[in-house]
Amino acid sequence: MGVMSTVSSGQHTRPMCYLLLLMILQLGLHTAEGVWPLPQTLISSTERFHLSPQAFYFGYGRQSAAQQGCSVLDAAFMRYFALIFPDYTSGRWNLFSDKNEKDGTLPFSVDKQFTVEVSVDHNDCDGYPNESSSERYNLSVFSGRASLKAVTVWGALRGLETFSQLVYQDDFGSYFVNKTDIEDFPRFQFRGILLDTSRHYLPVQAILKTLDAMAYSKFNVFHWHIVDDPSFPYQSRTFPDLSSKGAFHPMTHIYTQSDVRRVISHARMRGIRVLPEFDSPGHTKSWGKGQPDLLTPCYKGGIPSGTFGPINPALPSTYHFMATLFKEVSVVFPDSYIHLGGDEVDFSCWKSNPYVRAFMQKMGFGSDFTKLEAFYMENIVNITSALNKTSIVWQDVFDYHERIPKDTVLHIWKGTPASYYAELSRMTKAGMRVVLAAPWYINHISYGQDWHNYYTVQPLNFSGTEEQKKLVIGGEVCMWGEYVDATNLTPRLWPRASAAAERLWSDEKQTSNVDMAFPRLQDFRCKLVRRGIQAEPLYVGHCKQEYQGI
């Protein structure tokens, strides 16, 4: 083509600016701003200190109420050492350092000692985190030393997580931390994740892994929606038939008592509360298989149809059973909260049953079945109160029935922002404490960066007094199990749940911009992948170390 040779070829050689830019960007991320969720106040300088795994120590401060032997912190030191020096555990670091030493390319002596000194005010090493546990901590990083101060060991755990996120590697594999000062505490005291082990059974390993990832995002409540219509995997000591007949499989698809203990212990070591939910009177189909006469027989044309509805509220045996079951649950699960469910009760079966209708007449409920539901829930709440547990219930209970004990916690799961704001106003006006889950139904997936939606939630943007707003104790990310099991749980949960984690931990003013959050969350997601959590990507891009599984 003769014509073409007359056209001058491009005068502009392409600058390799993309790569350069990328490198600058990555360097930028290697400052203290890389912490997720963002601490309340954080001052960092560009002055950086070299860390060597051979000369790195955790220690207890002299004034610390907890000292060596503190189970929670001793174990955390082991965990965080491996998280801070990921190459060291895989044995690669040694190669690097040897080579560097010989070449004399290391700017610092590898042997310079660095100690993270941890001090706590209370020795709560053998306790469980609870609703009023302080998670506040102060972290200062100096030359050769970091000082981590907290009221409780739970706060110290949060500080260790933050410290681990401050450490970064340069291109030669050396570890550094910048001079940093952090004062940090959570905005909300209740920051939960709900997993549903009834619609699909999740192997214990999947739960433990989720607890690990929760700690990385500073979540502190594992809401275990352990049973529901499809299956009853909880192996009860008192009523073993519940799982032997109600689980998907009585041997392989159950949580034994030791499984449950393992989950609770794994959670405790990470400062996470385990909040069990035994949802009733609806969502109980699987209960009926191992507990005859518990569910309401539905009628069709004057005779039992053979199907069953919600728990039968008209029989005294029901309450006896529930009292016995909750007595067991209150012992097995140490947390002071028990979730009683109470959502989505379908009245049609109750309506069909002549005995239930007769009971309604006797109680003077007329034909208002919400009164029957309220009657049932009131009885259940009284059972748990007697066991010295705080009840938490789904919002339906409040919607139908305002006569519930004032210390009950309400859990909002329904609706658009407009409707959950209205609900927040109503509930807090009634003086009730509230946990918000509605904006974080993370099992609803869609194409694109939906983490924006989870990030930009404003939990306190409802009309109400300051006093009312204090009653919102936190929020919860819900991963319902219709379409989720061990094959896809982790990438579906992370890093989308991390967006909610920052909303619940950090100051809203400092963290309201998704564009500002994006690079930090991207960086955090790669940290999760590096730690073996298969967190899915936010958008086009890459991690230095990609996930190596399938």
Add this chain to the structure above:
Amino acid sequence: MLLLLKFAVLLLTLGLCQGNRQPNILVEDVEDVEPAFEPSRFGSLWPLPQKVKISQDSFKLGSSFRIVDGKGSSAGSSCNILQNAYRRYYEYIFGGAKRQGLGKNRRSAPSELTELRVYITSADSECDGYPSVKSDESYDLSVVQPFAVLRAPKVWGALHGLETFSQLVYEDEYGAKSINATAISDFPRFAHRGILLDTSRHFLPVKVILANLETMAMNKFNVFHWHIVDDPSFPYLSRTFPQLSQQGSYHPYTHVYTPADVKMVIEFARLRGIRVIPEFDTPGHTQSWGKGQPDLLTPCYSGATPSGTFGPVNPILNTTYDFMAQFFKEISSVFPDGYVHLGGDEVDFTCWKSNPDIQKFMDAQGFGKDYSKLESFYIQKLLNIVTTTKKGYIIWQEVFDNGVTLKPDTVVHVWIGSGTNEEMSKVTAAGYTTILSAPWYLDYISIGQDWRNYYKVEPLNFNGTEKQKALVIGGEACLWGEFVDATNLTPRLWPRASAVGERLWSSKDVTDLNDAFNRLSVHRCRMVERGIPAEPLFYSYCPREYKGL
């Protein structure tokens, strides 16, 4: 006569919530399983073969069971494809569930199946070849005592037959491997059944690609469309132009496909009867190419000066075509398949419009302001280049839509979601061979059982003559990479792509969604058992849940 596979229900199938399962459940109870999930009379076969007859007579696969070459088969022990496949399927059949003392303590002496004999019936087994769009993939399988017989003209059909055989095996109530007397005659409805993976928007470790080739074979897919490069990164390590990945990949050592990697992928695919069709999309979608190949991309102008950004491949330079000629020469020797995918989609004309040199060229060529003519000019030259490498080519539909003159044997890939049926009519009316992807963009996700939508698609449901319909050679499920990498690819792809797999393999009248759900649920659990984290269809369980955490 077709009969219920009674025992298969017990151990292979999963139960939905209502199906309260207990061990040692009596056979009579099977009929009581509540409606949501019922065992299919076709067991767990997926995709459903063209002709199936399953009897209720069942045989045990004893510990001495073997898969062997039939006497007189044209492929023998030197045929790698088959020998590897025998081992693979033997492990899948007996794999994780192998029990100690199997074969002992039998209550009676049930009839045993001792061998699966595999015969390749045509003179050329194609054992050492590569599959192609014309490959014969048919097979006949007969499970009778004392040995089952698999006959296929070529190894490609035999591979599918082995997969089918493995799907017929189930555990009886004592955990013994069993199979019912069966007669199957099978062949694919469409010759091109593909999966597109995108390794540019996110780099996929080779391991992930291999795992998905393995899963493709379980679903009788036969084309891996490797969308290997695009705007974000260029991971293909070219021997001729190593700077392309050196500069254009996410990382020049950890995020590239070396020649050895590519070879491994191609051979792994060949052993499973899968073609590897590489896509080197131009002139758009090429930002990453520009990093390692100066002057390849069009400099965009802002006013009278270059803005520093770049647009599509520069179509007015001789150097562009010299580069393309050398590059595609390499590609044609690296990738053995008869086709390359040349892309050609979504060309943005704004940069071309901004560039004064391009405007001059347009004037000189008499293109006026019609930039599709410039695109056509580029594509024409590119097609000529690729033709000299003796490869056929596939292009995205816009190249056809923009009126680019195409050779009659061009394959047009329809991907745009609106007006798909009209497009299929138009492309086939113009006499072009066609591949359909528009309804199968699996990167689009939503809550719920969206596999049903993929399943319900009828690819030939457009206005056209029989002759036109015969031009549709198949379809592809596309998993674009904006939001997908190794962390979530496999559960996002499977079993949703399996729905596409059956649509492309099975007879047109296989459309019963309930039966599909029943078979696919079990098929999904089988993939999980084979180590593939295929996600659930709905609430349920697998006898052996995914353990690869």
